[in-house]
Amino acid sequence: MLVFSTFIRPKNLSQKMMRVIFSIYLGVTCLITGIQFLTEYLKTQDSILSELKQLEETVREPISSSLWQYNQNQLGVLVAGLIKMPIIEGVDIFDKHAQTMISKRSFTPVSAPTSIFDTKADLSWTLNDQQIFLGSLVLYSSSEVVLDRVLFGFSLIAITAIIKLSVLFWLFIWAFDRYLARPLKELMSQVNEVQLNQDVSKRIILSNTDSNELSQLQNHMNMMLSAIEKDQQQLLEDEQAKRNWLEMAVAKRTEELQILNEKLKILAKNDSLTGILNRGSFFEAAEHLLLLSQRRESPASFILMDLDNFKIVNDTFGHFSGDKVLIHFTHTIHTFLRESDLFGRLGGEEFGIFLSDTGIDDAYQLADKLRHAISNSALEIDGETITYTVSIGIESSELKNISIDELFKSADSKLYGAKDKGRNYVER
Amino acid sequence: MSKDKKTLLPLLFMLFLTGTSTANIYHTKTLNVCYDEWPPMTMFTSEESAARGVVIDMLDQIYTSKGYTPEYFEVPLARGLTMVADGLCDMLPEYVYSKNSEKDFEYATEATFVYTSAFVVRRDDSWVYNGIQSIKGKRIATGPGWDYSSMSVAYQNYIDDPNNSNLVELIAGKDDVVDRILRMIREGRVDLYADNDLVLQYVLNRLNLNDDLKIVRPGLENKLMEIPIFSKKIPLAKRQELIKVWNEGRLAMKGKKENMLLKKYNVTFEE
Numbered sequence: 201m202l203v204f205s206t207f208i209r210p211k212n213l214s215q216k217m218m219r220v221i222f223s224i225y226l227g228v229t230c231l232i233t234g235i236q237f238l239t240e241y242l243k244t245q246d247s248i249l250s251e252l253k254q255l256e257e258t259v260r261e262p263i264s265s266s267l268w269q270y271n272q273n274q275l276g277v278l279v280a281g282l283i284k285m286p287i288i289e290g291v292d293i294f295d296k297h298a299q300t301m302i303s304k305r306s307f308t309p310v311s312a313p314t315s316i317f318d319t320k321a322d323l324s325w326t327l328n329d330q331q332i333f334l335g336s337l338v339l340y341s342s343s344e345v346v347l348d349r350v351l352f353g354f355s356l357i358a359i360t361a362i363i364k365l366s367v368l369f370w371l372f373i374w375a376f377d378r379y380l381a382r383p384l385k386e387l388m389s390q391v392n393e394v395q396l397n398q399d400v401s402k403r404i405i406l407s408n409t410d411s412n413e414l415s416q417l418q419n420h421m422n423m424m425l426s427a428i429e430k431d432q433q434q435l436l437e438d439e440q441a442k443r444n445w446l447e448m449a450v451a452k453r454t455e456e457l458q459i460l461n462e463k464l465k466i467l468a469k470n471d472s473l474t475g476i477l478n479r480g481s482f483f484e485a486a487e488h489l490l491l492l493s494q495r496r497e498s499p500a501s502f503i504l505m506d507l508d509n510f511k512i513v514n515d516t517f518g519h520f521s522g523d524k525v526l527i528h529f530t531h532t533i534h535t536f537l538r539e540s541d542l543f544g545r546l547g548g549e550e551f552g553i554f555l556s557d558t559g560i561d562d563a564y565q566l567a568d569k570l571r572h573a574i575s576n577s578a579l580e581i582d583g584e585t586i587t588y589t590v591s592i593g594i595e596s597s598e599l600k601n602i603s604i605d606e607l608f609k610s611a612d613s614k615l616y617g618a619k620d621k622g623r624n625y626v627e628r
Numbered sequence: 629m630s631k632d633k634k635t636l637l638p639l640l641f642m643l644f645l646t647g648t649s650t651a652n653i654y655h656t657k658t659l660n661v662c663y664d665e666w667p668p669m670t671m672f673t674s675e676e677s678a679a680r681g682v683v684i685d686m687l688d689q690i691y692t693s694k695g696y697t698p699e700y701f702e703v704p705l706a707r708g709l710t711m712v713a714d715g716l717c718d719m720l721p722e723y724v725y726s727k728n729s730e731k732d733f734e735y736a737t738e739a740t741f742v743y744t745s746a747f748v749v750r751r752d753d754s755w756v757y758n759g760i761q762s763i764k765g766k767r768i769a770t771g772p773g774w775d776y777s778s779m780s781v782a783y784q785n786y787i788d789d790p791n792n793s794n795l796v797e798l799i800a801g802k803d804d805v806v807d808r809i810l811r812m813i814r815e816g817r818v819d820l821y822a823d824n825d826l827v828l829q830y831v832l833n834r835l836n837l838n839d840d841l842k843i844v845r846p847g848l849e850n851k852l853m854e855i856p857i858f859s860k861k862i863p864l865a866k867r868q869e870l871i872k873v874w875n876e877g878r879l880a881m882k883g884k885k886e887n888m889l890l891k892k893y894n895v896t897f898e899e
Contacts, residue, residue: 270812
């Protein structure tokens with residue numbers, strides 16, 4: 201039942217195609233067989249008609265003789281004999297006025313054959329070379345006689361048709377399975393494998409080695425797979441190149457950002473003109489170092505410097521030259537400092553130095569060297585020689601628990617003392 | 629009576645006779661009579677009519693009056709002759725007389741009928757027979773083997789002559805031959821027919837064709853004689869007794885009695 205319903209409403213293409221082909225072939229076979237049946241039937245009907253004609257020719261003379269001689273007995277015997285003949289289903293004899301004289305049938309009206317055909321002949325007698333019309337004879341045969349005659353032929357045709365149909369059907373199924381279904385299944389299996397594994401490097405290799413549509417399809421699919429593989433490779437390469445380019449771009453941008461950050465950090469921590477620590481970063485670092493010194497119970501010193509009469513330099517030589525003086529001052533001081541020393545511009549022409557592990561004496565010696573070096577230096581700007589001096593105030597923590605602000609205030613106080621003492625002076 | 633029964637009866641009869649002693653039959657008063665149909669002389673009984681014909685009526689009267697009980701067997705002529713020859717039948721009441729008597733049977737002395745022949749033609753036909761030349765050009769019907777044609781040698785030769793075959797219609801058959809021939813004459817298919825006058829009268833009357841056809845006399849030249857035959861298997865004394873009864877009875881019947889019997893069948897002797 202399932203097979204039948206599958207055949208009636210197939211779900212796959214091959215079964216549908218087989219159903220269509222088989223249905224068409226069945227239809228054509230039925231039509232041809234039907235035509236063969238009809239031809240056989242008509243041929244046999246013609247043959248029986250011919251036999252009826254011959255029979256009619258055979259009995260015409262005796263019947264005519266019986267009619268001529270009013271020999272009812274002979275007529276009755278002839279008709280009885282005729283009606284018993286296998287091919288005759290009925291006999292009618294009409295007189296010259298077309299009135300029925302004898303009408304006999306070998307069948308009853310209730311079991312009349314499907315179709316009846318007849319042959320009709322005039323009955324006459326020759327008298328003095330004159331034809332005297334006596335009546336007519338009609339012999340009937342029927343479809344049943346034809347069917348009886350052709351039954352064997354029909355059976356042969358039907359059996360032949362069934363055998364042909366069966367053989368062709370199974371041959372078709374075999375051929376279809378052998379040359380199309382199995383290669384297609386193999387093809388589909390390999391295509392599925394390729395599809396599921398996403399392995400475009402794999403190629404479809406069918407066991408069918410014939411050069412046919414399937415092998416062409418295989419070649420085309422393999423060419424397509426090759427094209428897909430090439431395209432995929434190209435896409436991967438492009439993707440990798442883009443990724444590399446992006447990584448490079450990002451790295452470059454990151455580097456630039458780092459540089460900028462460094463610059464920003466420097467800008468944030470350092471003075472833009474002199475490049476040394478600005479006031480904020482100086483105090484932050486100095487506070488940290490001070491605490492570190494206090495934890496190690498080590499002295500730390502704060503040197504506060506202010507350029508003497510710097511306003512006069514600006515007013516005399518211009519702010520550009522004033523900036524050059526500040527830069528010169530910074531470079532000069534740097535040559536005397538250690539790596540661990542903090543040096544910062546605290547404002548305008550005011551600078552600070554924080555010295556870890558340095559007592560007040562050592563700080564004084566350094567401060568005085570610095571004062572000398574500055575006062576002994578000369579600066580050439582646009583053909584002008586500029587000299588300047590610096591006043592310095594020093595304060596040391598000396599193991600006291602002092603804050604950086606207090607240390608600064610104390611140093612600032614001493615700086616004012618140095619200024620009061622005529623400038624170019626170190627106050628401790 | 630159906631055809632099958634007709635053929636069955638003689639066979640049953642033969643079986644009966646075979647199983648019975650011949651001597652016993654001959655010592656009884658039963659008379660076994662075989663006859664074939666030849667109306668109005670002899671005719672088979674049928675559902676429509678129990679009439680047996682002039683000759684059977686005669687035979688019945690003659691032998692019954694002498695204490696015999698006739699038993700009748702309807703058979704074709706050829707079989708009837710064989711049965712008489714074999715002794716299965718004692719007698720056959722009508723057979724054409726021949727001078728050379730058959731070895732198996734014996735004729736009675738007294739003739740039953742000595743009859744003339746006549747022709748039948750259409751009533752509007754003025755033709756008369758005055759010799760063989762008068763039938764030339766006429767279309768004649770005849771039954772093959774009908775003995776009346778031998779009543780004229782010229783007539784017999786005429787119908788046997790192949791040159792005249794297109795004018796001679798040979799009608800084969802049984803008891804219906806004369807009926808059919810008369811209908812053919814009425815339809816103009818043939819012109820004339822010759823036979824026993826009594827037969828012609830009887831058939832014309834029976835078929836009610838007197839308005840269309842007529843009997844033309846004279847017929848053929850000679851008369852034909854019919855006499856009953858008796859089986860030679862019957863012991864001589866017995867046979868002679870049976871023949872004697874016939875001869876005497878037939879003589880006694882001549883004239884009035886005979887005419888009465890003929891009238892029963894609506895026929896008369898006419899010269």
